[in-house]
Amino acid sequence: MAKDKPTKLRARMPRGFADRGPGELVPTRAMLETIRRVYELYGFEALETPFIEYTDALGKFLPDQDRPNEGVFSFQDDDEQWLSLRYDLTAPLARHVAENFDKLPKPFRSYRAGWVFRNEKPGPGRFRQFMQFDADTVGAPTVAADAELCMMMADTLEALGIARGDYVIKVNNRKVLDGVLEAIGLGGDENAGRRLTVLRAIDKSDKVGISGVRDLLGEGRWENPEAKSGDFTKGAGLDEGQIEIVLASLDPAAGQAAENDAYRAGKAELDEIREFVNAAGYANRIRIDPSVVRGLEYYTGPVFEAELTFEVKDEKGRPVRFGSVGGGGRYDGLVGRFRGEAVPATGFSIGVSRLASALSYLKQDAAPEFGPVVVVVMDRDQTAHYMGLVGTLRQAGIRAEMYLGNPKNLGNQFKYADRRNSPCVVIQGSDERASGQVQIKDLIEGAKAAAAITDNAEWRESRPAQFACGEDELVAKVRELLDHHGVPHGAALG
Template sequence: MAKDKPSKLKARSPRGFADRGPAELAATRTMLETIRKVYELYGFEALETPFVEYTDALGKFLPDQDRPNEGVFSFQDDDDQWLSLRYDLTAPLARHVAENFQDIAKPFRSYRAGWVFRNEKPGPGRFRQFMQFDADTVGAPTVAADAEICMMAADTLEALGIPRGDYVIKVNNRKVLDGVLEAIGLGGDENAGRRLTVLRAIDKFDKVGVEGVRDLLGEGRWENPEAKSGDFTKGAGLDERQINSLELFYLGYAQHPQELFMVARDAAADDDYSVLTDNGLTAFPSNSLQLATYLERFPEGHPAHEGFKELKAISDLVRAAGYGTNRIRMDVSVVRGLEYYTGPVFEAELTFEVKDEKDRPVRFGSVGGGGRYDGLVGRFRGEAVPATGFSIGVSRLASALSYLKEKDAAPDYGPVVVVVMDRDQSAHYMKLVGMLRQAGIRAEMYLGNPKNLGNQFKYADRRNSPCVVIQGSDERQAGTVQIKDLIEGAKAAAAITDNTEWRESRPAQFACAEAELVAKVREVLDHHGVPHGAALG
């Protein structure tokens, strides 16, 4: 009787998670270093917090609480304590500050970069694991801290190579939002849950459009509205009058972003302009004069009055520092879906267009955001602790930056490969590799089966190696090596049609003394603009 063969395990990655290759990792590493330099220029210092926190320390602030476990990956410790993977970098910071409150200098300025995890339904461009890079100021009640965060966000995007006019930092205030919601009958503690549902609905405008937001403000929305199928998200239950009022104030403005982007590109630093939407409503005030006018419409003590007052102060500060509305602009469409924001909220939006896989024009939209959260640290201390911060979505921004690269940008070349001609001479080949590495040149010895030389060259091609080093017994006895320039060889090969000519010409291959190996390889790399490092030691 034949034995049953063991079943073969299927190789598959979990939904919502992804592997990352060397090119993506290298681009991310470069981007993180650029962001770090800007953050440190502003006086922020590095901090690292664990991936795992006590669940109650993280709090329940996620915008998608209709998902399993309210959007958080959680598990129980051996002492029955609930632990969770962090869903952002702000809640762990609040815990760190509260735990070390007496020992840290305040205001406490820190930056953190790392992975965060959300137990949400994955989809196109929506991952369960993604990287953020945050900067926060804790202990500063003045809106000057918020203005500084906005200026730093603008400087960071430009340092990453995004031209002025291709981005805008948009600023709003949760107090203004509270005032508007109060005006339509959603004030008071009894409506706190509905207010949050409304804010999250408006925050999804970019994803679901006006009709989708109207559904979420009303009874709710199906994932596939036309077929009324898929997941159903319960709405805020507003009536038609309330929905229409919110559409006029928020969505009427948000429907015309291209008009605003055109103005942002053309605007000078004097800020003397306003934008009209198609329904005739004046868009959110863009300059200090308009902000002052809006202030007069609300009595002192009204949430919106305080909100506009803070926005006017931020506007005055950033303008005084030379940041015009083509870089930082007050904008009513900014909501931010997280519950813990208490004051100014910001969003970094890319305004340039790219083509999707169907050659349709699309915009990347938001690549980062943040705001003031004066109650988050206070949960641990029983008193309000002022705090404000900004978070960059690293993966999303990296994808956007890839579209800005020049089409003829230099390829990402791999290491120089030393091929193995004689199995018993591995130590000598490793010596050649060591000479290159000591000189700061990326290099490796072929570690596969050396029997077939053709396979070694195929390997070098797949690694995108700029050149290979060849040494057989004859070259070793003569103290020489052969260097094959694979880049130049590929160009020459395109012009050769005869196999005999190919074998006889050995295009772009030359000999040199073993002692000249490093210098000659450097010449090849420099000729093609392939970067290499300084000598070790």
């Protein structure tokens, strides 16, 4: 009787998630370190919160949907409490502040970097797991705290290599928007759905223009308005008078769009922010923009977005514009959910993946990230000696490894070093070992020389970029090679 063939498990990744290799991780790590330095320069300190929170701690503020807890990954633990993967980094901060309120300095200034999770339909560039990097000030009622976050975001983008003029920090105020909604009769819980439709129409002004916003505020808009074809987006159903009030709020030259306390308070706060950023020398980098909405419903005051304005070409020559890479605002009600009193708070969140993608376009011509120096194995019975050479390099702060595959084929060891993008390999056969020497093959220079040599005989004769040195010179010669090519290396250990 034939034995059943063992079942082979199919390797597959859940939709909306991604593996990330060194080509993405290394520049992202450098980017996060730059952001951290700027945040700490402004006096923010590190905080880490768990990936998982009690679902009710996240509550109705998740996400931009009408129903609470929509879009989160949730499960029950062994005592039947509902838990959820965090949807953002702000709700966990609010829980942390409320839980430790009496111990924390106020204002409490913290930054956090970490993964967040959204149980939403994935699509191109839309993942269920992505990283954010937040900075928040809790306990500061003045809009100077909001202005400071906008200035810090501008400094962060420039520290990352984005030129002044290639980005803008746009600022609006939810009180202004609330005042406009009140003026057109959309206050109260019964109008929550229509309010959201109006806000989404305003948010699309940079994509569809004022005429498109007008359509979305009215009966709706066709994807191809002139031909009235394509998808149709149902509008908010406002009458002409209501539409004119909303459109007036988007026109800085139109004057007062609404006459109520919320609108006036929001305008006054925007004037303060303008005064602060102008006095600090950020006038051309931070501007008031009445089209900024921000999606989450917990915002209570100033809201802001960091937008990249430069355009690049993708691999097919098509224009790519990245738009918003971060945003935030004031959320004076979020911490108060746990305390029964309002606690002022404001914060900014960077979308790490989107910003990293933008930076990769800016730095396409940057030098590649080099791998470790590879010590090849010529004689298997001398493995311990090769390991000693590796140890010597590591103690000197030089990234190094010994080849751990099958050492029979020397060519495969060189191919391995090439795939690791190693700057050089260290070679020592029995003759070199007997004379206390090693050979160092410069793979960077060797690649340049190989490109210029077409004749095999010439290649064999020249042995480009390979030289001998004493074992006691190994560290000095490798450092010299790395410095020559601008390859970074660390200080000696111990």
